[in-house]
Amino acid sequence: MNLKSSENDMRERSSFGSKFGAIAAATGSAIGLGNIWRFPYVAGENGGAAFMLVYLFFVIVIGIPMMLSEFSIGRYTNRNTFGAFRVLRPGSKWYLIGILGIVTAFVILSFYSVVAGWTIDFLKESLVNGFAGRSSAEIKTGFDSFVESGWRPVFWTLLFVAATAFIVVSGIEKGIERYNKILMPLLFLILIGLGINSATMEGFREGMSFLFKPDFGKITGSVVIEALGQAFFSLSLGMGTMITYGSYIRSRENMLTTAGSVAVSDTLIAILAGVAIFPAVFSFGISPTSGPDLVFITLPNIFQQMPGGYVLSILFFLLLFIAAVTSSVSLMEVVTAFCTEELKMKRRTAVLAISLVLAGTSTLCTLSQMPDSPLKIAGTNLFDFFDNVSATYMMPVGAFFIAIFTGWFFGKNRLRGEFTSGELYGTGLFPFFLFLVRFIAPVVIAVIFLSKAGWLKL
Numbered sequence: 278m279n280l281k282s283s284e285n286d287m288r289e290r291s292s293f294g295s296k297f298g299a300i301a302a303a304t305g306s307a308i309g310l311g312n313i314w315r316f317p318y319v320a321g322e323n324g325g326a327a328f329m330l331v332y333l334f335f336v337i338v339i340g341i342p343m344m345l346s347e348f349s350i351g352r353y354t355n356r357n358t359f360g361a362f363r364v365l366r367p368g369s370k371w372y373l374i375g376i377l378g379i380v381t382a383f384v385i386l387s388f389y390s391v392v393a394g395w396t397i398d399f400l401k402e403s404l405v406n407g408f409a410g411r412s413s414a415e416i417k418t419g420f421d422s423f424v425e426s427g428w429r430p431v432f433w434t435l436l437f438v439a440a441t442a443f444i445v446v447s448g449i450e451k452g453i454e455r456y457n458k459i460l461m462p463l464l465f466l467i468l469i470g471l472g473i474n475s476a477t478m479e480g481f482r483e484g485m486s487f488l489f490k491p492d493f494g495k496i497t498g499s500v501v502i503e504a505l506g507q508a509f510f511s512l513s514l515g516m517g518t519m520i521t522y523g524s525y526i527r528s529r530e531n532m533l534t535t536a537g538s539v540a541v542s543d544t545l546i547a548i549l550a551g552v553a554i555f556p557a558v559f560s561f562g563i564s565p566t567s568g569p570d571l572v573f574i575t576l577p578n579i580f581q582q583m584p585g586g587y588v589l590s591i592l593f594f595l596l597l598f599i600a601a602v603t604s605s606v607s608l609m610e611v612v613t614a615f616c617t618e619e620l621k622m623k624r625r626t627a628v629l630a631i632s633l634v635l636a637g638t639s640t641l642c643t644l645s646q647m648p649d650s651p652l653k654i655a656g657t658n659l660f661d662f663f664d665n666v667s668a669t670y671m672m673p674v675g676a677f678f679i680a681i682f683t684g685w686f687f688g689k690n691r692l693r694g695e696f697t698s699g700e701l702y703g704t705g706l707f708p709f710f711l712f713l714v715r716f717i718a719p720v721v722i723a724v725i726f727l728s729k730a731g732w733l734k735l
Contacts, residue, residue, distance in 0.1 A: 291449035292525045298454035299530065300538045303522050305457040305603030306513045307543040308464065310392060313600050314572045316507065316547040317554045321565035323503050324495030325487040325555075329548070331496060331504035336540055339505070339721050340512045342713040343676060344519055344536045346683035349695035351523025352532070353687075357614035358517030361524070366686060374678045378517025381671040382611035383631075385516060387638040388663040389608070390441070393601035394433035394643070395573065398423065400594040402577075406587055413578040420573055424646050431643045438635055441605045445613055446628040449525055453606055460599050461542075467596045468546065471553035474589060480559030487565060488551045502728045509725060510668065511543055515676030518607040521614050531702045532695070546600075553593075557583065572597070609635075673726035677719055684715035 293299040320328045354361040359375035366372075402408060408416060423429060444452045475481055513519060526532065557579050558565050576593065580586035609631060616627035645652035645659035654662045683692065689711070697704050727733035 292527055293454050294450045295454075296530055296535070298450070298458055299522075299526050300535055300542075301457040301461045302453050302525075302607070303519065303535065303539045304542045305461055306518050306522060306607030307511065307539055307604075308461075308546050309513075309600050309604030310389070310396075310597065311507075311511050312543065312547040313468075313550045313597055314392075316511070317551050317565075318571045319503055319507055320488070320551060321555075321558075321571070323500045324492060325565070326489050326491035327493055327495045328500055328504055329488065329551075330491055331501055332508050332547075333544065335505050335508035335721075336512070336544055338713065339718055340508050340514070341536050341540050342710055343509075343514045343680065343718055344512055344539065345532060345696060345710065346679060346714055346718075347514065347517075347519035348523035348526060348532050348536060349692055350679070350683065350687065351520040352526050352528065353691060353695045355524050357524065357618050358520040358611060359615050360618055361520055362682070365688075365691075366682075371678075371682060371686070374675060374682065375517065375520075377671060377675050377678075378515075378520065379612055379615050381516040381667055381675055382518065382608045383635070383638075384663050384667045384671065386605060386608040386612075386635060388642045388660050388667075389601070389605060390437050390635065390639040391430065391434050391643050391660060393437045393598070393605060394430055394435075395424070396594055396597040396601055397433045397437060398430070399573065399577070400591065400598055403580075403587070403590040403594050408577040408581050408590065411578070411581070413574060416577050417570065417574045425648055427644055427647050430646075431640050434639050434643050435636055437601070437605070438632055438639060440602055441609050442628050442632040444602070444606050445609045446625055448624065453610060456606070457603055460603055464546070464596060464599045464603075465549075467592050467599075468549040468553060471589065471592060471596070472549055474585070475553050475556035478556045478560040478583075480561070481556040483559040484555035484557075485552070487559070488548075488555055498734075502725070505721065506725055506729065509676070509722070510672065511547065512540065513604070513607065515672035515674075515679065515722075516608070516667075517611045517675070520679075521611045522607065524614070529698055529701070531698055533703045533706070669729040670726070673722055673729065677722045677726065680714055680718040680722060684711065684719070 293302060350361050350365070351358075354364040356364055357375070358378040359372055362371040362375045411419070444456050446452065447455070475484065509515070526535065554571070554576065555565055557576070558571070561579050561582060563575055563579065577590060580590035580593070583589070609628070612631050613624065613627050616622045616631065617624055620627075622630070641652055642660040642663060644650060650658060652659045657665070692711070693707050696707050696710060724733065
């Protein structure tokens, strides 16, 4: 008896229509604000090229195997992240990891939509040339005032939620796949254009030296942990998105090339973001360790001082918006797949219900940043609390148990069948993959968790 056939019902289920569509969608999920907003300043704070080499190592050794693990769970079961564990281990408590993934996706989406709303406001400001004649201090004051103003950022947040819902409600092929096939190439083109522009700047050589000439003396325990965390979180692992997207990958597709393409694209985007940003930073005498202010305060000030800065500013914040929406679509799809498959809701009804609840939680996250807001948990405003609890606890815990499940409970023969797409690809790599998932990934993820939680100092 074919276990896979017996576990999967015969109902029609959507899937990605092409290999490129699958890669574009999964890449869109992985490529988000973390690549373009977070990666440059984290690299800047941790030694540039030295950080990047450690980051690339962990992408290969941990990121790709974990992505393949999630793809395998999703494709084998053809289920959402909750249903997948129920199919593979009926009667057990493993479905709780699926529930954790769904909750994690929604929690992240709640505060992520707020930051994405900021990108729309900055895109609007760029279009009307609103940064012209303003110093960095004035831009910072304006940004802080905007974030703390309450209902102004709520408007942009809700607009972003609506844009996400519009794509998700259209379905897998006609919505998620179609828009990612348009937006991902556009994102690459914009970044390449910004990178070419950076090559004309006085600080180009210094910026490239910072980004690509490693100083191994800067590799400390904290740098290793930061690189490990960035590689892990950048690929959208531990929150159910790759399980959900894996369930839409056709059974004969080569998952190895899909995962490899996603990892390469994700890393390339992060590097291109550095190429686009650091020459400008060095050209205008700004510290590359400017932190989160680098994107929302420093860069707008730099753009207005350089030739063609008006157009560059528009392109950059359009780039941020595209990166944000492709990631948010994958997060909403995690919850949508659960609602349609487990609660038997129609897609339109599910997306509407999710969007309404999300509108409420993201509004609360936005309002929690107002001065003296009572919207706090354990003394932390709701926005920061959601950010911290998802990154520090929910994602690492989810990923840890996914690694344990894949390595020890999935079933070696089942896992081999999915990894090799029925013995078609990568048969010689499977033992190495299994070793990494069983023995290396859980330890590494545990180190991330303990470090992020403050229980381990390196």
